[in-house]
Amino acid sequence: MDTVMQNSGLLDIPLDRLDVSQHHLFRTGEVLPLFARLRREDPVHYCAQSQNGPYWSVTKHEDIMKVDTNPKVFSSSWENGGIVLDDAQAIPPVKDFVISAFIALDEPRHGVYRRAVQPIVSADSLRSLEDLVRTRTKKVLDSLPRDQVFNWVDLVSIELTTLLLATLFDVPVEDRHLLREWSDVTATLEGMDGFIGHENRIAKLTECLHYFMKLWNDRVNAPPKFDLVSMLAHDPNTRNMTPIDYLSQILVLIVGGNDTTRNTMSATINAINLFPDEYRKVREDRKLIPAMVDEIIRWQTPIPHMRRTALEDFQLRGKLIRKGDKVAMWYYSGNRDEEVFPDGDSVNVNRPNVSRQLSFGFGIHRCMGMNIAKLQLRILWEEMLDRFEFIEMLKPPVRTMSNQINGYTEVMVRIRG
């Protein structure tokens, strides 16, 4: 990686011209040394020109916490620009088609929607999911080819995460590929790989809306059940929302529960191949599984940034962030802040403070699905260790080109039989 950097000269570029938000830097990994440079030289950094206009980068763990825990000053609302640097995600591509999910709302509306669906991650709910997740994980792992090369992303990561989503919405498992497609369409914007164009995007989301309207109509008049659609249809605070509001809440649940866990499952294979000694420690002591799951989520940081918009002037580390400015909280950088996580580029299962990682955000928007994600990943580890000596990655993985999702499209592996 060092040679890549020397060749590209990015490390020497004057600070005022440095733009860490360029999508391709995330695919190549070049962004990590750039973040290290910002943490060292200019931790709260203003970039005057980028594909998404001017924005601030917040790169230190401590400062990210300050922004994330101050929702009165730093708004998530799509009306102010939303939660990613790219405003296009917040601005309706077609009139009246605003996706206003609760992840991109401020109080009090955020709380109304969040509380409606929150029971899906209660202790009772997780207990009832455990057996189902285990059965499916066993089945998926048992059906993997032996002594053959295959893409772990397709056969394991996508399969397991979409199966779970189908359960949370209580839709037929055969429809899981639809959930995956709608998730990708929602998260893939202009300038990223796989963008299908604005019109096609709206057409796909409309298809999604119709699918979920039918479910709503079936469930709103039926007795309440324990799935996300039924919860929204029966909660007195959400049952009269508009169809687009409804679609928005559905989409955040699909996207939130899909890419993130999927990419952590893929990252797991990358991690154990790059750090086989850490893998061996977990093999020898399974009590380390939860710590390993946390550590890989830190190392991967499935969501590299969340964006906020300042509602008033604010001083941060001596810099004046002005009302209306866009602020990127780079979780990916905070998770490698040497003051909190020394040698953060390495996976280390014995990291004492791994629970302070920023991957799930902090404050009132902190990830609602955290415990579901950890449950899925813990079970994947347990079942993997029961079956396989090792999962060998045969070439460097192919990463997604995005500053919004740290992911993989290809992780080619072979398991000896």
Added chain:
Amino acid sequence: MVKITFVDNSGASQIVDAQPGVSLMRAAVDNGVNGISADCGGACACATCQVYVADEWFAKTGAPAEDEQAMLGFTNSVRGNSRLSCQITLTAALDGMVVTTPEQQT
């Protein structure tokens, strides 16, 4: 010292002697109490340090601030006597307090 009894979801209890002035969360974490993960380190931003305070002690812990109430509102396990332990400062008046940890944090 302030003596605090932590009872977990299964009923098992652990008694901790803590310095006045530290938070209840610190007292728990430093003494290895189960069921409190305190991911945000006491910033009132993760709600993984929730405890239920026994009724006779609840008023003595003071009223939760608005931020704390907001965070508690986004847990699945919030009850009338819920507090975030990082927001309670231990004083001599809390000597002998009994708190229970939820089955699952958040």
